[in-house]
Amino acid sequence: MLNRWEILETLHMFSDENLDIRTVTMGISLRDCSGDDINKLCGKIYDKITKKAGKLVSECEKISAEYGIPIINKRISVTPIALVADGCEGDFTKIARTLDRAAKNTGVNFIGGYSALVHKGFTPGDKKLISSIPQALAETERLCSSVNVGSTKAGINMDAVRIMGNIICDASVRTKDKGCIGPAKLVVFCNAVEDNPFMAGAFHGIGEGECVINVGVSGPGVVQNAIKKLGKDAPLNEVAEVIKKTAFKITRMGQLVAGEASKRLGAEFGIVDLSLAPTPAVGDSVAYILEEMGIGTCGTHGTTAALAMLNDAVKKGGIMASSSVGGLSGAFIPVSEDAGMIAAAKCGALSVEKLEAMTSVCSVGLDMIVVPGDTSPEVISAIIADEAAIGMVNCKTTAVRIIPAIGKKVGEVLEFGGLLGSGPIMPLNTFASGDFVNRGGRIPAPLHSLKN
Amino acid sequence: MKAILTVVGNDKVGIIAKVSVKLAEMNINILDISQTIMQNIFTMIMLVDTDKSSYKIEEISGQLEEIAKEMGVEIRLQHEGIFNSMHRI
Numbered sequence: 001m002l003n004r005w006e007i008l009e010t011l012h013m014f015s016d017e018n019l020d021i022r023t024v025t026m027g028i029s030l031r032d033c034s035g036d037d038i039n040k041l042c043g044k045i046y047d048k049i050t051k052k053a054g055k056l057v058s059e060c061e062k063i064s065a066e067y068g069i070p071i072i073n074k075r076i077s078v079t080p081i082a083l084v085a086d087g088c089e090g091d092f093t094k095i096a097r098t099l100d101r102a103a104k105n106t107g108v109n110f111i112g113g114y115s116a117l118v119h120k121g122f123t124p125g126d127k128k129l130i131s132s133i134p135q136a137l138a139e140t141e142r143l144c145s146s147v148n149v150g151s152t153k154a155g156i157n158m159d160a161v162r163i164m165g166n167i168i169c170d171a172s173v174r175t176k177d178k179g180c181i182g183p184a185k186l187v188v189f190c191n192a193v194e195d196n197p198f199m200a201g202a203f204h205g206i207g208e209g210e211c212v213i214n215v216g217v218s219g220p221g222v223v224q225n226a227i228k229k230l231g232k233d234a235p236l237n238e239v240a241e242v243i244k245k246t247a248f249k250i251t252r253m254g255q256l257v258a259g260e261a262s263k264r265l266g267a268e269f270g271i272v273d274l275s276l277a278p279t280p281a282v283g284d285s286v287a288y289i290l291e292e293m294g295i296g297t298c299g300t301h302g303t304t305a306a307l308a309m310l311n312d313a314v315k316k317g318g319i320m321a322s323s324s325v326g327g328l329s330g331a332f333i334p335v336s337e338d339a340g341m342i343a344a345a346k347c348g349a350l351s352v353e354k355l356e357a358m359t360s361v362c363s364v365g366l367d368m369i370v371v372p373g374d375t376s377p378e379v380i381s382a383i384i385a386d387e388a389a390i391g392m393v394n395c396k397t398t399a400v401r402i403i404p405a406i407g408k409k410v411g412e413v414l415e416f417g418g419l420l421g422s423g424p425i426m427p428l429n430t431f432a433s434g435d436f437v438n439r440g441g442r443i444p445a446p447l448h449s450l451k452n
Numbered sequence: 453m454k455a456i457l458t459v460v461g462n463d464k465v466g467i468i469a470k471v472s473v474k475l476a477e478m479n480i481n482i483l484d485i486s487q488t489i490m491q492n493i494f495t496m497i498m499l500v501d502t503d504k505s506s507y508k509i510e511e512i513s514g515q516l517e518e519i520a521k522e523m524g525v526e527i528r529l530q531h532e533g534i535f536n537s538m539h540r541i
Contacts (some may be wrong), residue, residue: 004497006538007458008460009539011458011460013525065513066509067531071490326498
């Protein structure tokens with residue numbers, strides 16, 4: 001029998017520390033839907049998604065009731081649409097609307113995979129899909145999009161980087177009446193992973209099986225409280241140990257739910273993602289973990305070191321707790337989705353430059369950062385290039401999800417609401433780098449990509 | 453299924469009685485029970501078996517929630533698996 005303290009500890013995690021399963025994401029392969037007729041393609045896509053994921057939401061709700069574990073999001077990821085629709089004539093936004101409709105029918109809150117993988121070059125389908133992204137995001141509610149522009153093996157496709165600066169600005173303009181929500185659902189990756197359960201960057205990779213369940217856990221509040229109990233004088237190696245033990249427990253819960261969900265849904269169990277995912281709720285912040293570790297305000301000197309240790313300890317604790325770990329697996333630092341990050345950005349302690357440094361030691365990149373509405377596409381492309389370079393050289397995933405707030409300036413706030421939170425508009429370095437970005441071409445892969 | 457039922461809150465007369473009667477009404481068997489007062493907070497932990505009950509888990513939780521409101525305590529019913537997986541390798 002379990003002892004009283006163990007039971008109460010678990011209870012406390014749910015009732016007071018916001019522990020939850022952040023997402024159960026069903027990855028569905030759409031490879032068998034390909035064809036050259038876009039109407040037939042859309043029909044097949046809709047049928048397949050609604051059939052495979054028809055019970056996703058109801059089964060997750062049953063698991064939630066039985067185990068007493070909140071499962072916050074139920075989501076779907078699909079094969080990158082540029083691959084599925086490469087041979088198709090016609091307007092790709094029709095596919096976007098189909099995916100959105102399938103998401104609404106199945107009751108999931110996001111569907112990811114309106115994506116293209118162009119780290120080395122474009123096919124005609126890739127180009128068509130990328131140019132349709134702003135309109136696709138403007139016409140849909142639940143669709144998420146991503147583009148992989150670089151990898152350690154292939155280098156960085158700077159033509160894609162240049163184009164994505166324009167696409168992000170365009171997506172923001174086309175959704176300016178909806179709080180510039182478009183670019184909040186668009187991620188530009190380097191080294192994108194194939195089994196990521198988290199939005200907006202989830203897609204079902206081409207090496208994946210037919211139907212897979214991937215799970216992302218949360219738990220910044222639990223980690224923060226565990227460190228708090230340790231006291232202010234404990235040395236960092238002891239702090240790391242406590243984080244490891246806590247991450248183990250959190251991940252075990254993810255493993256349990258992932259196994260149960262895949263069994264009930266007749267899908268393969270994919271991975272548990274070990275990321276600590278924050279929300280704007282009080283007590284669910286990665287920034288506050290760093291502050292609990294002793295950083296005065298997130299973003300000041302020492303933040304990168306604290307984050308590096310946190311990220312590493314979470315992985316070490318989580319790795320043994322799950323039979324299969326994958327996805328992004330690291331601490332997320334989305335500014336608008338983390339109460340501590342929002343506060344730090346507002347008071348000026350946290351800058352975009354510091355965030356860039358932080359992304360070199362944690363997953364996943366410059367995430368949910370709101371910038372002035374008059375930021376030029378070249379500047380955004382240059383930010384993407386910097387971030388992709390960090391990912392490429394360090395053999396890790398990096399991403400940019402940046403939102404130009406149309407009509408707003410530094411010091412104002414852009415409200416998204418819900419899980420996306422609210423983002424203070426952060427200043428950028430305004431010196432020019434357009435000539436660099438506009439060269440286009442490719443940044444060759446680094447020497448250490450030649451491992452064979 | 454086997455589940456852990458926890459009741460936490462301010463101590464008062466009749467909490468265990470109320471919960472046990474309700475469980476009996478729903479044909480839920482109590483396998484183990486422990487109760488204590490920790491830092492002035494009433495804490496009860498029960499291991500129960502719901503297999504013979506004709507009620508769904510949501511309905512059981514709903515009925516217990518009514519007692520929780522009436523007595524001013526917090527009652528949770530969770531599958532035993534969650535505690536085992538967190539605390540046992």
